[in-house]
Amino acid sequence: MKVALIVDDYPAVSQSFINRLISELAKHDDLQVDILTVNYFDIKKLKILSINNYELLSNGRIRVQSYSSRNKFSLSFIMTFFRYVKGLIINNERSLSILGLFNINLKYHVKAAMLRELLKTNQYDIIHAQFMTIAIYSVLAKSSIPCGQILAYGRGSDVSIKSALKPCEVKLLENKCSGVSKYLFVSESLKVMAIGKGISSSKCSVVHSGISIDEFEFNIPRVIDDSCTIKILQVGRLVDKKGILLSIKILERFLGKVKFIFTVVGDGPLRAEAYRLCEDKKLLEHVIFVGSKSSSECIEIMKEHDVLLVPSLTGVNGDSEGIPNVAKEAMALGCIVVASDHSGLKELVQHEVSGYVFKENNLEDFYFALNYAFSTSSNWERIAINAREVIENKFCAEKIGEYLLGNYLNAKKNSKS
Structure with missing residues (x-):
């Protein structure tokens, strides 16, 4: 099974939980884990922050793909964005209206265009968005290039702040063609907040962030x-x-x-x-x-x-x-x-x-x-x-990794049914 872990930056000092998650998932031989980042990937920083993940990368057990932010305003990116918008229009007959899609903040479309370029090179079974903000642009990217089921993680401010999960964003995530299979939250309190903002309770589960x-x-x-x-x-x-x-x-x-x-x-x-x-x-x-x-x-x-x-x-x-x-x-x-x-x-x-x-x-x-x-x-x-x-x-990372694997398998099975 191919899993794409979507992050904004990799690695990030304040996000050691992502390194721990990757380490646990990499223990499963039946998973190919790719980390996709729309910003820079700093391999020297990874060696400092997580020698274990650095070794996994060196051994080919995990892979990292990045779309350098240096290209955001170049001619190359203009073409990338054009292809994204074209795909969005062509592939959304059954999804939200185009006007509805473009109520979404432009920054999400920019990141979706970059993510689309990373996703189109592989056919992933699971797209694991590490924050709800990432889930938003993952849905947009998936809308213009069909790929695997999306699991969205809610971790804190991406759910709780007043500007998080606006009605147009919830509408996008909750659309029947969005591809979001499950919402996972690191605490019950965040799950309740998200449901209060319109996220379907039937798709919500609490999956704590674990430690090794x-x-x-x-x-x-x-x-x-x-x-x-x-x-x-x-x-x-x-x-x-x-x-x-x-x-x-x-x-x-x-x-x-x-x-x-x-x-x-x-x-x-x-x-x-x-x-x-x-x-x-x-x-x-x-x-x-x-x-x-x-x-x-x-x-x-x-x-x-x-x-x-x-x-x-x-x-x-x-x-x-x-x-x-x-x-x-x-x-x-x-x-x-x-x-x-x-x-x-x-x-x-x-x-x-x-x-x-x-x-x-x-x-x-x-x-x-x-x-x-x-x-x-x-x-x-x-x-x-x-x-x-x-x-x-x-809060044992090993147990949480097994639980996540079960969610991946269920999402993959549901996508085929």
Whole structure:
């Protein structure tokens, strides 16, 4: 079976979950996995971010095809776009009206034209769109060149933000000729959001993004006493929805009460503001900003820390997370997670059972939960063991890979019936 995994860029630092998915799918000898990207493919970057996938590529177990964005405005691309539009018109007698198709944002048509060029060289059984935004232009590309069934993944902002899944886009995806066989969501909360925007519930399933358990050696957390310096960590882009400013405001309250060091892994538009806030709160000697790190580097850093903060919150534009992979990784390692009940996080962490949970964007509740976590470190061993079991049972990449394979087989069978 030939599977095309469609991504915007490959590889991407913030999308290690795609590398893990590819590694799992490549274990199946009956699958030919191709990664198709409408932008650049950086093989040197792949070697740094995922040596395993780099070796799979070198051995021919996976293939990568890319359409360089350098060609977007060249004569070559003009011809590419012309062929795409011509195919769209010729092949859509039974699909949406042409006027309906061109209600879709032009950026999707541009990417669809590039994707069409990649798809026409192979006959794929399955087109696996890694985000709902990618599913939109995958449907458009498929409309102008018939190919396999589409599985669409919903992962976060591609579903939750106010501008996501506009009525014209839902109409395109839901059209009987779209070729979308299944919608997969990384959390129940995102699935509910998508259904609320018009996506058919009968085609929706929750398929968590998994982690490779064997890569995470579990360690029993230490018990904290007054002489200990608690090592606290936060990992993620420094943007509003990750709640970095909340963490800084909360940690100010612990000055003089507990010894701690707070490590911030990640970069983004709020870095300067976060630094200034630490300065204002007299926290600089307790905070280390280490910048962006690869997935493997983050794991090594996490092993050295006691507590991971995940204070995710909904952005002003409605931007929500699915279930942050960093929380799963911490739970697999034995690092204690203190998280908000934002979106899919409440599906992952159960208060006082597998971590500590507080109300989203609630400073008082955040403080109470973190203070309670510090004062009950004698329970951390039990909580860490429970957390590891949750990851092994529900978020194991190997099990999720098998489930996806089943979805591929069903989609292929349905396309022939």
